[in-house]
Amino acid sequence: MAIAKNTICLWFEKEAEAAARFYAATFPDSAVTGFQRAPADYPSGKAGxxxxxxxxxxxxxCIGLNGGTAFKQSEAFSFQIATEDQAETDRYWNAIVGNGGQESACGWCKxxxxxxxxxxxxxxxEAMSAGGEEAKRAFTAMMDMKKIDVAKIEAARRG
Structure with a gap:
């Protein structure tokens, strides 16, 4: 197996495999490609x-590391998934939030x-990239949302 030059490493307490399998089942072009077992005991686990x-x-x-409780995830890192429409937005949002996750603001969830x-x-x-009044209207609409409402963003873009 070729090792990527740059790989994102995510620290998990102990469920890296469960998380990876969930991501692979949820998002296209995603897969679990391997795992390594600890060759000896370590602070948060045992050999094997x-x-x-x-x-x-x-x-x-990505690599998921079962590293124990020393570090927690934070919003300082996030995956940004671009969606084409409300159905795709709903599918991913509902998969994450409905599997023990939680809603946040402006299209963010955990x-x-x-x-x-x-x-x-x-x-x-696209609205944000357009700049000017279109970006301002879309941004203002987004600020009141948890999950993004595509129809409301499109209406805001039009004015």
């Missing part, structure tokens, strides 16, 4: 426990392992 899990999320190579996700319809990104 799954230490790392190799996986991809929407084409991005999965049950504490990893942050931005479920971002392309229409919002």
């Amino acid at each position: 426990d799954v230490l790392t899990v190799d996986f991809t999320v929407a084409g991005i190579p 999965d049950r392992w504490g990893v942050s996700w931005q479920i971002t319809p392309r229409t919002l990104t």
